[in-house]
Amino acid sequence: xxxxxxxxxxxxxxxxxxxxxxxxxxxxxxxxxxxxxxxxxxxxxxxxxxxxxxxxxxxxxxxxxxxxxxxxxxxxxxxxxxxxxxxxxxxxxxxxxxxxxxxxxxxxxxxxxxxxxxxxxxxxxxxxxxxxxxxxxxxxxxxxxxxxxxxxxxxxxxxxxxxxxxxxxxxxxxxxxxxxxxxxxxxxxxxxxxxxxxxxxxxxxxxxxxxxxxxxxxxxxxxxxxxxxxxxxxxxxxxxxxxxxxxxxxxxxxxxxxxxxxxxxxxxxxxxxxxxxxxxxxxxxxxxxxxxxxxxxxxxxxxxxxxxxxxxxxxxxxxxxxxxxxxxxxxxxxxxxxxxxxxxxxxxxxxxxxxxxxxxxxxxxxxxxxxxxxxxxxxxxxxxxxxxxxxxxxxxxxxxxxxxxxxxxxxxxxxxxxxxxxxxxxxxxxxxxx
Amino acid sequence: xxxxxxxxxxxxxxxxxxxxxxxxxxxxxxxxxxxxxxxxxxxxxxxxxxxxxxxxxxxxxxxxxxxxxxxxxxxxxxxxxxxxxxxxxxxxxxxxxxxxxxxxxxxxxxxxxxxxxxxxxxxxxxxxxxxxxxxxxxxxxxxxxxxxxxxxxxxxxxxxxxxxxxxxxxxxxxxxxxxxxxxxxxxxxxxxxxxxxxxxxxxxxxxxxxxxxxxxxxxxxxxxxxxxxxxxxxxxxxxxxxxxxxxxxxxxxxxxxxxxxxxxxxxxxxxxxxxxxxxxxxxxxxxxxxxxxxxxxxxxxxxxxxxxxxxxxxxxxxxxxxxxxxxxxxxxxxxxxxxxxxxxxxxxxxxxxxxxxxxxxxxxxxxxxxxxxxxxxxxxxxxxxxxxxxxxxxxxxxxxxxxxxxxxxxxxxxxxxxxxxxxxxxxxxxxxxx
Numbered sequence: 001x002x003x004x005x006x007x008x009x010x011x012x013x014x015x016x017x018x019x020x021x022x023x024x025x026x027x028x029x030x031x032x033x034x035x036x037x038x039x040x041x042x043x044x045x046x047x048x049x050x051x052x053x054x055x056x057x058x059x060x061x062x063x064x065x066x067x068x069x070x071x072x073x074x075x076x077x078x079x080x081x082x083x084x085x086x087x088x089x090x091x092x093x094x095x096x097x098x099x100x101x102x103x104x105x106x107x108x109x110x111x112x113x114x115x116x117x118x119x120x121x122x123x124x125x126x127x128x129x130x131x132x133x134x135x136x137x138x139x140x141x142x143x144x145x146x147x148x149x150x151x152x153x154x155x156x157x158x159x160x161x162x163x164x165x166x167x168x169x170x171x172x173x174x175x176x177x178x179x180x181x182x183x184x185x186x187x188x189x190x191x192x193x194x195x196x197x198x199x200x201x202x203x204x205x206x207x208x209x210x211x212x213x214x215x216x217x218x219x220x221x222x223x224x225x226x227x228x229x230x231x232x233x234x235x236x237x238x239x240x241x242x243x244x245x246x247x248x249x250x251x252x253x254x255x256x257x258x259x260x261x262x263x264x265x266x267x268x269x270x271x272x273x274x275x276x277x278x279x280x281x282x283x284x285x286x287x288x289x290x291x292x293x294x295x296x297x298x299x300x301x302x303x304x305x306x307x308x309x310x311x312x313x314x315x316x317x318x319x320x321x322x323x324x325x326x327x328x329x330x331x332x333x334x335x336x337x338x339x340x341x342x343x344x345x346x347x348x349x350x351x352x353x354x355x356x357x358x359x360x361x362x363x364x365x366x367x368x369x370x371x372x373x374x375x376x377x378x379x380x381x382x383x384x385x386x387x388x389x390x391x392x393x394x395x396x397x398x399x400x401x402x403x404x405x406x407x408x409x410x411x412x413x414x415x416x417x418x419x420x421x422x423x424x425x426x427x428x429x430x431x432x433x434x
Numbered sequence: 435x436x437x438x439x440x441x442x443x444x445x446x447x448x449x450x451x452x453x454x455x456x457x458x459x460x461x462x463x464x465x466x467x468x469x470x471x472x473x474x475x476x477x478x479x480x481x482x483x484x485x486x487x488x489x490x491x492x493x494x495x496x497x498x499x500x501x502x503x504x505x506x507x508x509x510x511x512x513x514x515x516x517x518x519x520x521x522x523x524x525x526x527x528x529x530x531x532x533x534x535x536x537x538x539x540x541x542x543x544x545x546x547x548x549x550x551x552x553x554x555x556x557x558x559x560x561x562x563x564x565x566x567x568x569x570x571x572x573x574x575x576x577x578x579x580x581x582x583x584x585x586x587x588x589x590x591x592x593x594x595x596x597x598x599x600x601x602x603x604x605x606x607x608x609x610x611x612x613x614x615x616x617x618x619x620x621x622x623x624x625x626x627x628x629x630x631x632x633x634x635x636x637x638x639x640x641x642x643x644x645x646x647x648x649x650x651x652x653x654x655x656x657x658x659x660x661x662x663x664x665x666x667x668x669x670x671x672x673x674x675x676x677x678x679x680x681x682x683x684x685x686x687x688x689x690x691x692x693x694x695x696x697x698x699x700x701x702x703x704x705x706x707x708x709x710x711x712x713x714x715x716x717x718x719x720x721x722x723x724x725x726x727x728x729x730x731x732x733x734x735x736x737x738x739x740x741x742x743x744x745x746x747x748x749x750x751x752x753x754x755x756x757x758x759x760x761x762x763x764x765x766x767x768x769x770x771x772x773x774x775x776x777x778x779x780x781x782x783x784x785x786x787x788x789x790x791x792x793x794x795x796x797x798x799x800x801x802x803x804x805x806x807x808x809x810x811x812x813x814x815x816x817x818x819x820x821x822x823x824x825x826x827x828x829x830x831x832x833x834x835x836x837x838x839x840x841x842x843x844x845x846x847x848x849x850x851x852x853x854x855x856x857x858x859x860x861x862x863x864x865x866x867x868x
Contacts, residue, residue: 146755296744303736
C-alpha cells in the first residue's frame with residue numbers, strides 16, 4: 001500500500017468534526033477504497049477545548065488556518081470554514097499555490113472566486129473539488145463533471161436550499177404564514193438566526209452559479225444570477241397553487257435563453273409553481289434535488305439531503321478519496337482556461353407562463369380594465385379565478401397566462417398595479433414545468 | 435494534447451451506433467473533457483451495409499469481434515454486443531488480458547462473470563467500467579463506486595427495468611390486464627418479442643447483483659437473487675393497492691438481513707407495494723430509479739432513463755472519458771481480491787409486511803378459519819377488506835399484515851390455500867416502505 005495521504009482540516013464545526021470522525025473511525029474502509037491510508041495530520045479551529053465527539057490526540061493544532069497550507073505533512077487541505085473571503089479564501093489560495101489539492105464545502109467562496117481558484121489549481125497541477133458545496137448528499141458535481149461529458153445540457157433546475165424547501169413544505173401542509181414557519185425552522189436548527197442567506201435565495205444562487213459553470217462550460221458568474229427569495233410567498237398563493245395543480249418551490253434554473261447573437265445563459269433563483277406531477281414537486285422538507293435535461297441522456301433527477309454534517313462529510317470524503325487515488329478532473333469539467341466567458345442572457349429574452357394574483361375592489365369594470373391592459377401588452381390568458389363576490393370590498397383575482405415574454409408580463413403588471421382598483425402590489429410567480 | 439485514445443466498438447446496434455456517432459460528431463467536446471482526442475479505430479458488427487446514421491468511413495471492420503482486442507490501434511474496447519457468454523465474454527476476456535480497458539453495457543455478462551472479470555482487469559492494470567449496464571442514464575455506478583466511499587450502505591432499492599415499470603404504470607392508469615399492456619409495450623418497442631428477460635425480473639436481477647457487489651463489497655452473486663416477475667399482477671390487485679395508498683412497482687432490493695453469524699445479504703427482485711408518498715412511487719413509465727440508504731449520507735434517490743440508445747451511449751462515453759483521463763477505479767469500488775465472499779441471507783431471515791388477496795366463497799365461518807391459521811402462525815393483521823357480499827359466490831378478501839417473518843407468512847399461506855373455501859392461489863405482494 002502506498003504512502004499516507006495527510007489531511008489538514010480547517011474548521012471543526014459539525015462538518016469538520018464529522019470528516020475527522022469518519023477518517024479516524026473508518027480508516028480501514030477508506031484505505032481500501034483509496035488504496036492508501038488517509039490520516040488527519042493537522043486541524044485549525046477557534047476552540048481547542050470543545051468536545052467534538054472525535055479523538056484528535058496526536059493531531060497538530062494550528063491557530064492560523066492558513067498555516068495548514070505550508071505544512072509538509074499536509075497533502076490535501078479540507079476547507080470547511082465557510083465565507084466568500086477572509087481566512088477561507090486565503091487558505092485555499094495558499095494551499096493551491098503550495099501544490100496541495102483542496103476539498104471544500106464552500107459555495108460562497110467558489111461562487112465569487114471559482115474561476116480564479118480553478119485556474120490556480122490547474123496551474124499547480126492539483127485538484128479543487130467541491131461536491132459538498134452543492135446539495136451535499138447528492139453526487140451531482142461528479143455526475144456533471146465526469147458523467148455527462150458527451151451530453152449537451154439544455155437546462156439544469158434545482159431545489160438547492162433545504163431551509164426554503166422545509167418552510168414551503170410546512171406552509172403548504174399547515175396553511176401557516178411565512179414568519180411563523182421560519183421561527184419553527186430556526187427552533188429546529190434548519191435556519192440561522194439571520195436567515196437571509198437562505199430565505200432570500202443567496203445560498204441557492206451560489207450553488208446555481210457553480211452548476212451553471214459545469215453544465216455550460218462557462219466561467220462562474222454569480223453576479224448575473226437573478227435572485228428572489230421566499231419571504232413574499234403567502235398562504236393564499238399556496239392555496240391557489242394547490243387548486244391549480246401546482247406546488248410552490250424555490251428553484252434555481254439555468255438554461256440557454258435567447259437566439260443567435262443574443263443567446264446567453266440565464267440563471268434565475270425564484271419561487272416557481274411546478275405541476276404536482278413533476279418529479280421535483282415531490283421533493284419535500286429539507287431535501288434537495290437537481291434535475292438535468294441533456295442530449296442524449298434525457299431528463300434525470302438526483303435527490304437527497306443537501307446539508308447537515310453527515311451528507312456533507314460523505315461528499316467531502318468522496319472527493320478526498322478521488323484525490324488519494326489520483327482521480328483528478330478539472331474543477332468545472334474542462335480546463336479552466338477553456339471556460340467560455342460568462343454571458344448573461346438579457347432578462348427580456350426569458351419566456352414563460354405566469355401566475356398573477358391581484359387584490360382588487362370588487363366593482364363593475366375591473367375585469368375590463370385588466371384584460372384591456374393584458375391585451376395591449378399581448379399577454380394571453382390561460383385561466384382566471386375570482387374567489388368570492390363582495391361588492392366594493394377587496395377580493396383576490398388570479399390569472400394564469402400562456403407563454404409570454406417576461407418583459408411583456410412585467411410591463412402589463414406595472415400598468416395593472418397603477419389601477420385604482422388594484423389595492424396591493426400584484427403577486428407574480430413564474431410557472432416552470434419542472 | 436496527448437495521444438489519441440483508440441476505441442474498438444463491438445456491436446453496432448442502436449447503442450453502438452450512437453456511441454460511434456457521438457465520438458465522431460462531438461469530437462471537440464470529448465477531447466476537451468478527456469484532455470486528448472478519442473477516435474473510433476475499428477468496429478465489428480454483422481451487417482456492414484446497414485445505414486446506421488453515422489459515417490464510419492476510415493474505420494476498420496473486423497468480422498470477428500474478438501479480433502478488436504488484438505489490434506494495436508485499439509486502446510479501449512467498447513462491448514455492446516450483449517449476452518452473458520459467447521462472443522461478448524470472449525472479447526472482454528481477451529481485451530483485459532491484452533491490457534486494454536473495457537467499457538461495457540452488458541449486465542448479463544457482469545452478473546454471471548463480474549468478479550472474475552474484475553480480477554482480470556486489476557491483474558492487468560486496466561479498467562472495467564459499466565455505468566451503462568445499470569440504469570443507463572442514471573450515474574449510480576459512479577455514485578456508489580467513487581462517491582459514497584465513506585458510507586455504510588444499509589439498503590439499495592431500485593426500479594431497474596423500464597419495460598416492467600411502463601407496463602405497471604399503464605395497467606394502473608387504465609385498469610387493463612397484463613397481457614394487453616405487454617402487447618402495447620411490444621408494439622412501442624419497449625418490450626422484446628420474447629419479453630421474459632424483462633417481465634420475469636431477470637434483467638432487473640442482473641443489475642441488482644451488480645449494485646449489491648458495489649454497495650456491500652461482496653463478490654457478484656447473481657445465483658442468490660430471489661426473482662419474481664410481474665406476470666401475475668392483476669388489475670384487481672392494482673385497484674386494491676390504490677385503495678390502500680400504495681403503488682405496485684417491480685423493485686430490486688438488497689440489504690443485510692439476519693443477525694450475527696446468520697447475517698448475509700438478501701437480494702430480491704419482486705413486485706412490491708410502496709406507499710404513494712415514497713419518492714420511488716413517483717417514478718413512472720419507462721423511467722428507472724435507484725434509492726440508497728446509507729450512513730452518514732442518508733437517503734437519496736437518482737432517477738432517469740434506464741435504457742435506450744441515448745442514455746446508454748451517454749453512460750458509455752462517461753466511462754470512456756474517465757479512462758482517457760486516467761480516472762481509474764476498481765470495478766466494484768475496492769480491489770476485486772478484497773471483495774468478501776458472497777453470503778446470501780437465509781430466506782427465512784426476511785421480515786416484512788404483506789398484502790394478501792384471497793378469493794373465497796362467501797359463507798359463514800370463512801373468516802374464522804383464515805384468522806385462526808394466521809393466529810397459529812403468529813401473523814398479525816393490520817387491516818382487512820372484504821369487497822362486496824355475495825353469499826355462496828367467490829369474493830375477494832384482502833389482508834394487510836404487520837411486520838412478520840416471511841417464513842411465517844409463507845407457512846400461513848400454504849395452510850390457507852388448502853382450505854376448501856379458498857378457490858384460487860392466494861396473491862401475495864410484499865410491502866416495502868420505498
